[in-house]
Amino acid sequence: MLFRAGSVELSSKAPRMTGWTTHTGRAAALRLSNVDTDQLIPARFMSTPRAEGYGRFLLHDTDAHLPEGTTILVAGPNFGSGSSREAAVYALVDFGIRAVIAPSFGDIFAANAVNNGLLPAAIADAPALWDDLPAEIEIDLAAGTLRGPGPGGERRFALDPAQRDKLIHGWDDIDLTAQHGPAIAAFRNDRHANHPWAVPARDQRSGHPTGEDE
Amino acid sequence: MTTLLDRLWASHEILRRDDGASLLWVDRHLVHEGSHHAFAKLAQRGLPVAEPGLTFGVADHYAPTRGTPKDAAVARMIDTLAENTAKYGIACFGLDDPRQGIVHVVGPEQGLTLPGLTVNCGDSHTSTHGAFGALAFGIGATEVAHVLATQTIWQVKPKAMRITVEGQLGPGIGAKDLALAWIARLGTGGATGHAVEYAGSTVRGLSMEARMTLCNLSIEGGARFGMVAPDETTFAYVAGRPYAPRDMDRAVADWRALRSDADTRFDREVTLDAAEIAPTVTWGTSPEDALPITETVPVPETEHARAALDYMGLTPGTPLSAIEIDRVFIGSCTNARIEDLRAAAAVLAGRKARVPGLVSPGSRLVKQQAEEEGLDRIFTEAGLDWVGAGCSMCVAMNGDRVPAGERCASTTNRNFRGRQGQGARTHLMSPAMVAAAAVTGKLTDLRPLLEGRDAA
Ligand code: SF4
Numbered sequence: 023m024l025f026r027a028g029s030v031e032l033s034s035k036a037p038r039m040t041g042w043t044t045h046t047g048r049a050a051a052l053r054l055s056n057v058d059t060d061q062l063i064p065a066r067f068m069s070t071p072r073a074e075g076y077g078r079f080l081l082h083d084t085d086a087h088l089p090e091g092t093t094i095l096v097a098g099p100n101f102g103s104g105s106s107r108e109a110a111v112y113a114l115v116d117f118g119i120r121a122v123i124a125p126s127f128g129d130i131f132a133a134n135a136v137n138n139g140l141l142p143a144a145i146a147d148a149p150a151l152w153d154d155l156p157a158e159i160e161i162d163l164a165a166g167t168l169r170g171p172g173p174g175g176e177r178r179f180a181l182d183p184a185q186r187d188k189l190i191h192g193w194d195d196i197d198l199t200a201q202h203g204p205a206i207a208a209f210r211n212d213r214h215a216n217h218p219w220a221v222p223a224r225d226q227r228s229g230h231p232t233g234e235d236e
Numbered sequence: 237m238t239t240l241l242d243r244l245w246a247s248h249e250i251l252r253r254d255d256g257a258s259l260l261w262v263d264r265h266l267v268h269e270g271s272h273h274a275f276a277k278l279a280q281r282g283l284p285v286a287e288p289g290l291t292f293g294v295a296d297h298y299a300p301t302r303g304t305p306k307d308a309a310v311a312r313m314i315d316t317l318a319e320n321t322a323k324y325g326i327a328c329f330g331l332d333d334p335r336q337g338i339v340h341v342v343g344p345e346q347g348l349t350l351p352g353l354t355v356n357c358g359d360s361h362t363s364t365h366g367a368f369g370a371l372a373f374g375i376g377a378t379e380v381a382h383v384l385a386t387q388t389i390w391q392v393k394p395k396a397m398r399i400t401v402e403g404q405l406g407p408g409i410g411a412k413d414l415a416l417a418w419i420a421r422l423g424t425g426g427a428t429g430h431a432v433e434y435a436g437s438t439v440r441g442l443s444m445e446a447r448m449t450l451c452n453l454s455i456e457g458g459a460r461f462g463m464v465a466p467d468e469t470t471f472a473y474v475a476g477r478p479y480a481p482r483d484m485d486r487a488v489a490d491w492r493a494l495r496s497d498a499d500t501r502f503d504r505e506v507t508l509d510a511a512e513i514a515p516t517v518t519w520g521t522s523p524e525d526a527l528p529i530t531e532t533v534p535v536p537e538t539e540h541a542r543a544a545l546d547y548m549g550l551t552p553g554t555p556l557s558a559i560e561i562d563r564v565f566i567g568s569c570t571n572a573r574i575e576d577l578r579a580a581a582a583v584l585a586g587r588k589a590r591v592p593g594l595v596s597p598g599s600r601l602v603k604q605q606a607e608e609e610g611l612d613r614i615f616t617e618a619g620l621d622w623v624g625a626g627c628s629m630c631v632a633m634n635g636d637r638v639p640a641g642e643r644c645a646s647t648t649n650r651n652f653r654g655r656q657g658q659g660a661r662t663h664l665m666s667p668a669m670v671a672a673a674a675v676t677g678k679l680t681d682l683r684p685l686l687e688g689r690d691a692a
Binding site: 053054055056058060061064065066068069071072083084098099100103104105106107108109111126127128129130133134137138182183184187195196198199200202205206209210213217218219220221222223 | 250251253255256257259261263264270273276281283287289290298309310312313347348350352353358359360362374375376377378379381382385386387388390392394423424425428429455458460478479480481482483486487490522524538539540543631632633650652653654655658
């Protein structure tokens with residue numbers, strides 16, 4: 023699968039995140055809907071440096087008990103709704119979670135998840151799997167399918183194609199974007215020349231920032 | 237056949253990949269203490285900030301509202317923001333700045349937020365800035381690092397949804413009630429994947445403050461973007477603000493084009509009748525768990541509702557207006573602008589609060605204005621604490637929190653479990669409704685309390 027923007031091939035730079043295409047792991051049920059980001063990680067833990075690990079904060083104030091070794095969560099609709107705190111994803115990833123399967127996800131959560139190699143796999147009837155869990159689930163990212171317990175065998179999951187490509191290749195957005203430097207610079211100059219109001223005026227009191235007065 | 241979303245998107249799209257992701261130019265980037273993860277990523281890679289002049293820092297999430305920071309961890313978060321912004325040459329409205337406040341209050345107040353801009357911030361309520369007809373959306377830490385490094389963001393264009401509200405809102409009923417009403421109807425995931433444009437005569441009649449409240453709460457209905465097409469109300473608000481354009485005529489000429497064509501089709505349309513909106517409160521642990529104050533605690537039909545009532549300590553069938561509260565909070569980027577404080581003061585004037593509570597203005601400039609208008613005295617004479625500006629009890633990061641098991645009537649945006657402190661029980665409502673609850677010690681219909689007074 024070639025990933026192109028215009029005629030520029032984007033896969034030339036070394037990825038910062040490790041991509042993946044398949045994962046087989048232990049799946050556990052999280053029998054809750056609207057699992058918001060405040061449930062995933064309470065705010066009081068968020069001043070902790072990431073290097074100290076966020077796994078122990080996952081679902082800290084809830085009754086949920088995830089068995090050790092769980093790598094896949096199967097939850098109810100609207101998983102990750104609420105805030106933009108990427109720490110919610112850090113808590114999942116540091117615990118060892120590779121994929122969350124749910125009928126739907128908060129938009130910002132899904133973007134944050136993909137930026138950290140975590141798959142948000144949308145399956146409308148995900149809660150139908152609950153009664154057969156814990157069990158092993160096999161995920162094929164490229165095919166967009168998972169094979170798990172219960173009747174029905176293989177299931178397809180929904181994922182934005184841009185997000186799927188990022189997960190598979192472990193692409194890092196900053197590396198990808200760096201290749202568009204000239205296009206960005208041209209856009210910026212055009213915007214500031216033709217829409218001078220888009221540049222913040224210099225504030226009279228503090229003197230900053232730079233802007234149309236310069 | 238073009239929507240406001242189409243116009244804003246097209247004017248910021250640098251390129252679009254085959255997989256549908258657009259690279260957008262970011263006109264304004266706002267950072268706060270929580271952005272420390274992103275600055276750390278940048279430092280790790282030794283990258284500079286691409287456009288420090290388009291980036292602004294605000295201390296709010298951990299800002300103390302009384303005295304100095306509560307503990308070392310809180311102080312460190314605020315210091316780290318000051319250090320990071322200084323290091324990269326980013327202007328910062330920190331604790332030593334008279335313009336400090338909540339990022340979504342300060343941006344508009346300073347004229348940093350304008351029609352036609354893209355505005356990003358590592359905070360989901362960035363949708364607030366869409367009230368100006370801007371493409372404003374919250375982003376995570378990895379995305380914040382990306383914006384710092386490139387002043388651009390990759391984003392797949394959302395679907396367009398329009399919520400049209402027509403008619404006259406009743407006295408004392410406002411944007412908060414409108415927002416809770418639509419979220420209750422569609423659910424917290426109801427607008428996921430969509431950008432919501434608010435339209436109709438009711439929305440046109442709203443002040444900028446009220447439009448900001450409405451757009452702020454878009455994310456509680458799942459929409460990463462909320463927006464209102466700019467009009468004379470918008471232009472009048474922007475004019476003369478410190479960072480606003482000097483050549484307003486030229487700016488306004490461009491901004492007038494920012495609207496959806498009359499015959500445009502949206503991916504989704506919802507209409508509301510303003511006359512049917514009642515003062516609304518939440519009873520559960522999700523913003524969709526909302527009902528008119530005249531209703532009763534519902535009989536739970538889902539596992540979520542059962543668990544929510546259990547957490548909230550409520551019994552089905554209890555009139556909402558019989559629920560006793562322990563404290564109140566008036567604040568947050570949803571409802572701590574000057575109009576919000578006026579609305580609460582209109583109910584509280586000459587009355588005593590039966591419960592303790594905090595009133596935290598959205599910014600130091602809002603605080604100053606409220607004091608000039610004498611609103612602070614109304615709050616303190618009622619027995620409430622008039623404190624400094626910041627996120628405060630909205631997110632309980634600075635030490636202001638609701639004790640476990642206590643019930644708080646709050647003007648904030650999230651009644652999630654533990655949001656206002658571990659074990660805290662939150663009921664969301666408008667500032668005037670919180671004021672009414674303070675007066676009676678129970679969730680209360682504010683309308684009788686407004687008789688003979690002007691709803692501000
Ligand atoms: S007031 Fe609350 S919702 Fe608003 S920015 Fe602060 S923490 Fe976020």
